[in-house]
Each structure stands twice: as structure tokens, then as C-alpha cells.
Amino acid sequence: MDWVLVSIPIILIFLTATLYFLRKREEKQSTGEGEKRSRRAERRARASRHTFLTLRGVAVRSRAEKTIVDYFTDNDIVYEYEPVLMGGTNHEREMRPDFYLPEYDVYLEYWGMVSHPDGSKRDEYVEKMRWKMAQYREMNLRVISIEHADLRNFGDVFRGKFEEATGSKFPD
Incomplete structure (x- = not known):
């Protein structure tokens, strides 16, 4: 049972760090290269049947x-x-x-x-x-x-x- 008490804080630290890095990656994609990709996607969408x-x-x-x-x-x-x-x-x-x-x-x-x-x-x-x-x-x-x-x-x-x-x- 002691190993469970020790594992919980480690798991929480791991999850917090993972969420932090995922958010940072999303922020980077929403500027710069991410904007270029979304503009390209929008142009492709306009070229399709429904625009x-x-x-x-x-x-x-x-x-x-x-x-x-x-x-x-x-x-x-x-x-x-x-x-x-x-x-x-x-x-x-x-x-x-x-x-x-x-x-x-x-x-x-x-x-x-x-x-x-x-x-x-x-x-x-x-x-x-x-x-x-x-x-x-x-x-x-x-x-x-x-x-x-x-x-x-x-x-x-x-x-x-x-x-x-x-x-x-x-x-x-």
C-alpha cells in the first residue's frame, strides 16, 4: 500500500508536465507555421464543393x-x-x-x-x-x-x- 502513496505524486507530476508540453505545442502551432497550415486548409476548403x-x-x-x-x-x-x-x-x-x-x-x-x-x-x-x-x-x-x-x-x-x-x- 505504501508504493501506491509514493506513486500517486509521481503520476500527477508526469500528467502535469505532459499537459504543459501539449499546451505549449498547441500555442506554437497556432502561430507561425500553424497559421500557414490553417490558411492553406481554408483555401483548399474554398476550392471544394462547399466553401x-x-x-x-x-x-x-x-x-x-x-x-x-x-x-x-x-x-x-x-x-x-x-x-x-x-x-x-x-x-x-x-x-x-x-x-x-x-x-x-x-x-x-x-x-x-x-x-x-x-x-x-x-x-x-x-x-x-x-x-x-x-x-x-x-x-x-x-x-x-x-x-x-x-x-x-x-x-x-x-x-x-x-x-x-x-x-x-x-x-x-
Whole structure:
């Protein structure tokens, strides 16, 4: 039993020293080389499919989607990001709405490229947007459409468009 009493202080000293050195190593990595690595990692992340992180660390494709998700998070709105729907005449074509709000059975689309400066890209985008909206109408789905200008005052715009889409006010 005496060996246990002698061993405990030694173990505590060892653990304290280990924690001290681990903290020092983390501090070194957070400056200098660590910063370079994290900048490289951030650039790689931006080059990937999803490029922006929300307040809760969810990866989304654009700054606008980040704004929308952060609003949903701040207001405890449950959402699904890019759920799969089947559209087309025989439901053979995959569609991915930006958001689905399951508690309200409402989809939300952010049409960010409607005002794209490149006319050919914009025209192609608007054509896809019209097809998608036609699919929503055919399936009798409720959709909130958001454009870039709507982001300035997203909360008020969202609530107004929610009421238009559902016929009822968004619950507080």
C-alpha cells in the first residue's frame, strides 16, 4: 500500500508536465507555421464543393446560404440543406432545393445568379430556375424564392415571403 502513496505524486507530476508540453505545442502551432497550415486548409476548403462555414460549422456553397443558415440557427428554425427531390415528367430528374423547412412543409430557393454580369451564364441559370419553379408548381409544393437584394433585411423578407407561400404568418 505504501508504493501506491509514493506513486500517486509521481503520476500527477508526469500528467502535469505532459499537459504543459501539449499546451505549449498547441500555442506554437497556432502561430507561425500553424497559421500557414490553417490558411492553406481554408483555401483548399474554398476550392471544394462547399466553401463557407456557418456559425455551427455547417458547410454551405455561398455567403448568401451562410446568411440564411445562420438566420435559421439564430431563430431555432429546423431546416434540411439541399434535400433530394425527383422532378421531370416521370420524376426521373434529380432536383436539389437549397433548403426545406420540414416543420412548415416549405422549400426555400436562393436565386443568387439571377443578376450575374455574364449574360450567357445568367440566361442559362434563369432557364434552369424557370424549369425548377415549374416543377414545384406541378408537384404543388410551396416555395419561398430569395434573391440577393433580399439578404439585406433577410428576417423581414423571409417572414413576408413565408406568409405569401403558406397563407399564414411565421410563428414567433
